[in-house]
Amino acid sequence: MQEAWELLRNVELALTSLDRLEASIFAMKNEEKQRIAIAAPSVFGFVTLPKVVAIIHSQSASNVRSISGSYEQIGEHILAGRADLGISRLPLDPSLFEWAPLGSARNVCIFHPDHRFSKQACIEAHDLAGETIVDIDPQFAAHQMNFNALRFAGVEPDILVEFDCNGHEAGYVSAGLGISITNEIIVREYAAFNLEAKPVEPSALYHYVAIWQKGRTFSSALNVSLEAIIAAFSTEPPAVSLGSANLLAVG
Structure with missing residues (x-):
């Protein structure tokens, strides 16, 4: 039974890798237009993610796929290739992820x-x-x-x-x-x-961070998206009302 579950997981990872390869080929052909998948707890869909999407839309032709989940699931989405970037919290495993501080x-x-x-x-x-x-x-x-x-x-x-x-x-x-x-x-x-x-x-x-898979190569659109996440957090006022x-x- 354990072997069967492991096989199914490997098949899922392989299919996800093919999807990522297809997206990468498309991105190379059209550097500015790329679908960026962002994983974050659903609560960030109220205020923060709309700001992120607005910045991405204003600076590139890319569109966004929003994926929700717990902080543990955010990491799984990143590692499985279902998401390019995520909003999460420390601690994280530095052998698997890289991150930029958000607040x-x-x-x-x-x-x-x-x-x-x-x-x-x-x-x-x-x-x-x-x-x-x-x-x-x-x-x-x-x-x-x-x-x-x-x-x-x-x-x-x-x-x-x-x-x-x-x-x-x-x-x-x-x-x-x-x-x-x-x-x-x-x-x-x-x-x-x-x-x-x-x-x-x-x-x-609590320390919030933008995360991505360790060693990930960034396209122009992915750089814009990361900067958009950082900007959406940094533009928050110094006092919450x-x-x-x-x-x-x-x-």
């Missing part, structure tokens, strides 16, 4: 503007006592960190909804159904929602 972020709590947290400068674990929580799936490290901090403070979390992908919490929170914890870069994607956000302590530090709440950006 760092700390945790924030998001809530409806009418919530009592709007009057606080910072949210601590004990503040969450009695709060209904919209929380990411227990398989994610962010869940473990947040809930360890709560239980250390003697607070047993009251979970209303669990979600398995960043972005799903915004609708529940903007509807006033609970509060949630995310980070400063993810919260930028929620500009269209009725939310406020404040820093959380204790907090983790949701409603009337301001969050200090981390370098």
Whole structure:
């Protein structure tokens, strides 16, 4: 059985390699017009990826294919040749990937503007006592960190909804159904929602990067696309504003 799965995986990689070869031949014939596949968590489709596509469109004739997935799946898309570039987080294996820094972020709590947290400068674990929580799936490290901090403070979390992908919490929170914890870069994607956000302590530090397969040769269109991803992150304002709440950006 293991041999059969390995054979299927090798066949998939071979077919993907043929697709990549075909795309490379097309790119050599028409350097400016190339389809660029970008893998990123789906939440970046709210704000960041539209900025990326707008920059690519303004500077080349290339079109974009957007592929979503978890951070682990982003790496798999890159290695399997399904994606040319990705948006991910460190740590990554330097023997498999190369990357360019995009930004760092700390945790924030998001809530409806009418919530009592709007009057606080910072949210601590004990503040969450009695709060209904919209929380990411227990398989994610962010869940473990947040809930360890709560239980250390003697607070047993009251979970209303669990979600398995960043972005799903915004609708529940903007509807006033609970509060949630995310980070400063993810919260930028929620500009269209009725939310406020404040820093959380204790907090983790997340480092976001644009990634590609180690040793990848860049075409002109791929260089434009990488620069577009970097520009889409660097053009974000130094302070994130949701409603009337301001969050200090981390370098």
